[in-house]
Amino acid sequence: MRGDDRRLGRRHRRIRSHKSPWERPELSKWFDRPEQWDALIFWRLDRFVRKVSDFTEMIKWCQAHDKNLISATETIDIRSPIGRVIAYLVSAFAEMEAEAIRERVTGSHDHLRRNGRWAVVSLHTATGPSPSLEARGCDS
Numbered sequence: 001m002r003g004d005d006r007r008l009g010r011r012h013r014r015i016r017s018h019k020s021p022w023e024r025p026e027l028s029k030w031f032d033r034p035e036q037w038d039a040l041i042f043w044r045l046d047r048f049v050r051k052v053s054d055f056t057e058m059i060k061w062c063q064a065h066d067k068n069l070i071s072a073t074e075t076i077d078i079r080s081p082i083g084r085v086i087a088y089l090v091s092a093f094a095e096m097e098a099e100a101i102r103e104r105v106t107g108s109h110d111h112l113r114r115n116g117r118w119a120v121v122s123l124h125t126a127t128g129p130s131p132s133l134e135a136r137g138c139d140s
Helices: 002-013 024-030 050-063 081-114 131-135
Strands: 039-042 070-072
Touching: 050 070, 050 081
Parallel strands: 039 070
Antiparallel strands: none
């Protein structure tokens, strides 16, 4: 493996690393002004947090500030003890799923690199294939 390839691999992994809710710029703004809202609504728990520890810290923060967490697609109620247990279980499964996906993608990329190939993503714009790909003679 060439030096450039190793750097690309590390950069790729760094980009995909998870961020806690407090490290997300748009979301973290709301934590600085809790008096302006009552509940934090998110689409799915596995899209909101990637680790059970982050979810635990989020629940503690919400309880300390009398805030609620609401999933648009899942029944999660952190205000009752049984609701928190169910939410923890859902977050644990979400973390396991994220880890399994990460392992499959990493394994696939490693296999391709060992065989002298690269995973290529076809880029499209609203008007068609990316001009830079067409200029290189790449098919979309």
